[in-house]
Amino acid sequence: MTVRTRFAPSPTGYLHIGGARTALYSWLHARKHGGQFILRIEDTDRERSTQESVDAILEGMNWLGLDYDEGPIFQTDRFDRYAEVIEQLIEQGDAYKCYCTRDELDEMRETQRANKEKPRYNGKCRDRKDIPTDENGNPLDSVIRFKNPLEGDVVIDDMIKGEIIINNRELDDLIIARTDGTPTYNLTVVVDDLDMEISHVIRGDDHINNTPRQINMITALGKDVPKFAHAPMILGDDGKRLSKRHGAVGVMQYRDDGYFPQAVLNYLLRLGWSHEDQEIFSREEMIDLFKVENVNGAASTFNTKKLIWVNEQYIKTLPADEIAQHLQWHLDNQGLTIVEGDDYPALNDVIDAHRDRAKTLVELAAGIRYYYQDFESYDENAAKKHFKTATPAILQNLLDKFRQIEAWNADNIAAEIKNTCDELALGMGKVGPALRVAVTGTAMSPSLEITLDLIGKKRSLERLEKAVEFATAKYAD
């Protein structure tokens, strides 16, 4: 059997983290078995579906690298097909017109709730033969309901949750077509999953309750039931379901915050699934090792600190070229233009010098500014702390020695720094910090010889000259 999975979001918002995880699971399952992954946009609710959301979902999928073999398929393009199936169900006697008004239904539900019952349609029109009309003789508005079996159990053999048994008495006759004739969710999923020959339906467990209804419809249509896998929800830090209020931001926010798509995927994968003690998985390993059956049945809490840690692992180990690719967006975003050339270091070298000091691409981009752009002023706290009365003399001494360096490299720079320390009988602790502030404008950087090497001789000397001036002026009066 060919494995065919799908991700079927409704375009009523961005692609959020929970959706991204079920998409990932679906995608992995298809890739693992050499099958197809289909993207279907469930936009039958025309009121709430927007093009903007469609774009956001596509952008998110693309950023995460979850490529699909078919789609995006829009349900609104398939209304004829749904009408056909609805007609078939009516003809078979498995669906019927219901003339109950919204008010009647509301009242029914209210009464049931008051009686501590589960609110559900009472089947009033189920066996109705007449066609009620208004005062002008026109038929009343009606919806189409599916005739759900009255007795018996529906058994879901869920790949994640195990066997779930629901009695048909818990179900009611759901609406499959609205007054305006448009089909509803439960009907469209069934038709689409069948038509698209989906073998494995992997989705959030908030759909478990819909599953028995869908199985009943599939059975009524005489088709085979696909395998189901219901993945648990992701909860926010407060233990509540992740919602917009609780930080359920769109996946693109994670790009903006400086995460690698691969890190987000890795984090999402490990949230609710594990393989021995492994934490970091390459794309290939994910595909190779993932098994839906091993997905944890319990909901899990999203933890940003762990995501950051995962991201750090990627920033530490990814090839500089690849980091540079992802970094570019942030450089642009932060208005920093990289000009590699005679007086400027290669971006890859800078990345290698800084990769252990940044948790996110945002930090990385911000931390490398001084290699490519002169600073106007010194970090206030840094200057205050490290520019002392003795500083001008120290910096001048360094400056004199640096000028003599013919081959500007880390070894030679380190040697001259040491010479200055020896000559002035000062420890590195007295010389280093001032030098660092002088050439970077900040109190943090990689080790000095590397930093100076990257900044280059020309600009290192210029900055030192400026710093001598600044520090001298500071203690002039």
Place this chain on the structure above:
RNA sequence: GUCCCCAUCGUCUAGCGGUUAGGACACCGCCCUUUCACGGCGGUAACCGGGGUUCAAGUCCCCGUGGGGACGCCA
């Protein structure tokens, strides 16, 4: 309220009848160190409660409790 799902360190998890209950994040020490980091070493920390079943239960069963979900002419 009714139905469904779930339950091991604060968090993510391993465990599938007999373990000193393992790993990771976070946190706390120590070490390394010119800064910021990285790294190394060590530590604190968990089987929701009660009944069973069994020689033996974190592991199986039942009942509670707690959390989540569903109950739309939303998906």
